[in-house]
Amino acid sequence: AISAWGGEKAIAAVRQSAPEGARVISWGHKVSFGYVAAECLAAGSPERAAALRGAATDVCRLDQQACSSPQTIFVEADDEGVAAFAEDLAKTMAELSPTIPGQLPDSSEQAELTTTMSIAHAEEALGLTRVFEDGEAGRWRVVVDRRPGLRPSPLFRTIWVKGLARAEIGATLRPMRAWLQSCGLACGTGSLAEIGRALFGAGVTRVS
Numbered sequence: 420a421i422s423a424w425g426g427e428k429a430i431a432a433v434r435q436s437a438p439e440g441a442r443v444i445s446w447g448h449k450v451s452f453g454y455v456a457a458e459c460l461a462a463g464s465p466e467r468a469a470a471l472r473g474a475a476t477d478v479c480r481l482d483q484q485a486c487s488s489p490q491t492i493f494v495e496a497d498d499e500g501v502a503a504f505a506e507d508l509a510k511t512m513a514e515l516s517p518t519i520p521g522q523l524p525d526s527s528e529q530a531e532l533t534t535t536m537s538i539a540h541a542e543e544a545l546g547l548t549r550v551f552e553d554g555e556a557g558r559w560r561v562v563v564d565r566r567p568g569l570r571p572s573p574l575f576r577t578i579w580v581k582g583l584a585r586a587e588i589g590a591t592l593r594p595m596r597a598w599l600q601s602c603g604l605a606c607g608t609g610s611l612a613e614i615g616r617a618l619f620g621a622g623v624t625r626v627s
Contacts, residue, residue, distance in 0.1 A: 474492050595622070
């Protein structure tokens with residue numbers, strides 16, 4: 420076997436030059452996300468509160484520098500439900516973020532953050548996004564994106580929130596299967612098998 424770390428082009432080059440029959444084990448940056456099922460979204464329910472607190476904690480912990488850190492939170496709801504969840508997530512981030520020590524981005528990372536958020540603000544006028552931000556310290560950002568698909572984050576407590584029906588999990592995520600790692604799943608026990616099968620079928624390697 421050949422173990423290699425690198426981007427898509429580097430791994431492709433290794434596979435091309437590997438001897439016949441050799442297994443190539445690829446290592447590189449992965450993308451993780453969260454999924455909140457409809458049964459965990461009832462207003463005021465303990466399930467919703469747990470999902471919000473779990474998501475906010477995982478976004479703030481390690482400033483999303485781990486491959487297992489969520490970069491997008493998918494919500495099984497319509498546009499209105501997604502926006503309401505994002506607003507509550509922003510409130511939870513405001514409570515939790517100051518209690519979790521973090522690191523500041525360097526100049527290039529800050530430039531990426533600034534660019535991403537400038538575009539997100541501009542797209543609000545087009546109805547594509549809705550932005551919630553830490554108005555004082557600027558330490559966290561929650562962005563509703565109404566376009567489908569998993570979206571990598573500029574990190575440092577920046578999370579995309581998107582709608583995703585469970586029937587569309589496979590078709591939405593499968594194009595990124597080579598980069599998928601973990602899914603933090605909030606659902607009822609009755610949905611666990613169905614959603615878990617869809618996630619693993621799409622290429623997720625770990626569900627928690």
